[in-house]
Amino acid sequence: MSEPLEPITDTQMPGVLAANIGTPIKLSDLMLDGVTAEAARSGDAVKIWTRLHLTSDDRFFHRIVEGLGAHVEYRAREAGHYISLTRSGFILLVIHPDNTGDLWLDTAAVTLQVLAKRSMVAGTVLFENDIADVTAMSFPLVEIGPHDRVVCIFREGWRFALFFDFNPKGELAIADMERDLGTLHRRLKYRDLYDAIADENVFGRLIDAGWFPFVEILGREFRNLATQCEAGFELEEVEKKLLAAFNAQRIESMFVRWMAKPHFAGKERLLRSALNNFAAGDSIAVIKIVLTEIEGILREAYRRVQGKGAKLKRLLEFAVQSAEAKAGQPDTLLFPAAFGHYLKSYTFADFDPVARTGNAGSRHAVGHGEADADSYTHVRALQALLTLDQLAFYT
Template sequence: MTRTPPAGSRDNPEPIVGNLGEPIRLTDMNLAGISATAARAGETVTICTRMEISSDQALFHKLIGNLAAAIEHRARAAGAYDRLERASTVFLVIKPDNSAELWIDRAAMVAYTTLKRPGPLKAGTVLFENDTVDITGIWFPHVDVGPADRILCIIREGWRFGLFFDFNRGEGNELSIDDARRSLGRMVRKMRYADLYAALAHEPTFSAIVSVGWFPFLELMKGEFRGLLDAQEAGFELDDAEGALIEKFDAERLGRMFDRWMERPHLKSREAILRPAISGFNAKEPVAVIKIILSEIEGVMSDVYFEANGVRSHRIPKLLEFMISLAEQRARGNDTLFFPVEFGKYLKDYTYAGFHPGDIGSAGSRHAVSHGAVASELYTMPRALQALLTLDQLAFYT
C-alpha cells in the first residue's frame, strides 16, 4: 500500500476539492484496541484491533463514550476543545510515534459510487442522488495516510452513527486503504438504507413484495421502492402506488435507461428488438413490452454466460447462479445495493416461477407468457414496468 499522494502532486494534480481547514494535532495518542472480553487483574484479555459497527448495535453505545473521552482528553491537552458528539465526521490518523491528526468536519470526504447515468462523465459534473445506485467506498483523499498508520472514523448518517477503526499495525499488518475505504462505504450504505436491508432480511416482507412482482431494482433505489413497500406493509392495494410510479417513467427517463442498455454489448446487439419495447411502454401497450422483454432476458443471460465460459447453457438455474456470482464480483460483495442473492431469488420465484401447461399464469412469468397462458387483462403497465426493470437490473450486472 502506498501513501496517499498529497493534493497538487504529480499523481494527484489540480484538485477540485480540498480540506476545509487544518487538523487538531495530538500527542501521546496511543490507542491500540478495545477489550472484547472482561477480565480481572492479571487475567488474559482479548483485544479487538479492527471494527466496523453502527449505532443500531448495542455494543456501539458501550464503546463510543470511552473512545470519545480518550480522544477529547488529548484534544484538550493540545489546547482544543471539540465535542465529538456534535460532529458529523471525525477522522483520526495516528502515526507510528503516537502523534496524530484529528479532523473534525474539516477533511474533504469522497464517496465512491456506481453511476446509473449513461455516457462519459467529466470532472466537475454536477450529480444528483438519482444519478447513483450504490456506495462502494468512502475516503479522505487530502489527508496524508500511510501504511504504518492507525485510523479511526466516526460518521453520522441521518440519525445514525457509524464507527470504524483499524489499529492492527503489528509486524506484517500494513494498513490497506482500499479495504478501509470499502469498509467505510459499506458502513455508510448500511446506515443509509437500514430500513431496506431490514425489509429484505425479513422473509415474510420480502416474499410478499416479490409475490406481486416488485423488487428494490437499482433504478428504484432512491425512495420509489420505499413507497411500494410502505403500501404493501400497510396492507393497502398497490394500485395507487403503482400508478404513481408508472407516471414517473416518462419518455425522457426511459430514454436514459435505454441509453444505459446500449452501453452493454449484449443489449446493444439487441437494439432493434429492445427499442420497440421502449416505444410500446411510451404508447401504453404493455403486451408488446412484456412479450419482447421476457423473451430476451434469457438470451442476454445466455450470451453473457457464453462470453465468460465459452460454452452455451440454456438451463435457467445454472444461468441464474452464474448471474448472481457475476453481480457479486462486479459489486465486490453480496451485501451491496445490487442485492445479487435476493435478485436471484426474485428471478426464481417470480420471473421464472414454476409453470405447468394448462395453468393460468402471471404476466410477470416468462414461462406463462411464452406458453400463451396469461389472460389479456393481466397484461398491465405495472407488469410491463417490472419486465423493463428486470432487464435493467441484469444490465448493471453485465
C-alpha cells in the same frame, strides 16, 4: 429529487472536495491499540479487536465509542483543546507510529465513490436519484501512511458509524479501509432499503406484486412501494404514479444503457420494438418480447465470459455472481442475492398448468401460453423492462 435526464451508464463517479476546510488538532500519547471483544477477569486471557467497523445499531457501538472518545478528549485537553466529540458529525483520527495524531473534526475532505446511473461530466450536480451504489469512502487530502492507525466516527441522518484499524502489523490496507467505510455509509444512508429486504413480510409482498429495488427506481420511488407494502395498503395509486414517471425520455435512457452492452446490442430490434410497444400502451407485446429474451441475453453474457452456454439455473447464478464481482462485495445496493431470489420466485417462477396459476410475471407461464390474459398489465410490462435493466447493471 430529479429524475435521470441523460443516458445512464455504470461510470464510477468520485466526488472529491477541492480542499480540507480546516486543519487537524495535534495530539500526543495516544495509547490506542485495541478494544476488548469479551469480558475477562484480572489475569485472564482476553480476545482483542484491532480492526472493526459497525453502526450505532450494534449493541457494542456506544460502549466502544464512549471509551475511545474519553481517551481522545483527555489527550485533547492536555494539548489545550477543550472539545466534545459528541458535537461533531465526522471525526477522523490518524495516529502515527510515535503515538502522535491528527484529529479532524468536520474539517477533512471526504470522497464517496459511487456507481452512477447516468453519464456525467465534471461539475455535474449529483442527486441522490442518480446514485446506483456507494462502494467506497476516502480522505483524498489527508495523509495516511501504511504504519498509521485510523479511527473514524461519522453521522448519517440519525445513525452513526464507527471504524477503527489499530494496524498491529504496520501494514494498513487503505483500499480495504475505504471499502469498509463505504459499506458503513451505505448501510446508514439506505438503512430503510436494507430493512425492507430483510423483512420477510415486506419483501414477500413486494415480490408477490412483482416489485424489487431495481436500480432505476432506487430511492423515493421504491421507498413509496415498500412503505405501502409495510402498511398493508394496495399499490394501485403508487403504481399509477410510477408508470406516469416513465416517459419517453426516461425509457430511451434505459435503451441507451442496454445498447452499450454487447450482449444486449444483438437484440436491438427486438428491444426497440418492446419499448415502442410500451410507449403505445401494448403491455402484451412488451411482456412477450422481454420475458422471452431475458434468458437469451443472460446466456450471451455468460458465453462472452465462459466461452460456452449454460442452462437457466447456472445463468441465474452467473447474474448474481457478476453483480457481486462488479460491486466488490455481496451486500451493496445492487442487492444481488435478493435479486437472485426475485428472479427465481417471480420472473422465472414455476406454475401449475392444471390449477392454471400462471400469470404474465412468469417467463415460464408466458412462454408456454399459460398466463392469464388479464394479468398482462402495464405494471407487469414495466416490471419486465426493469428486470432487464437490472441485468444491464449486473453483467
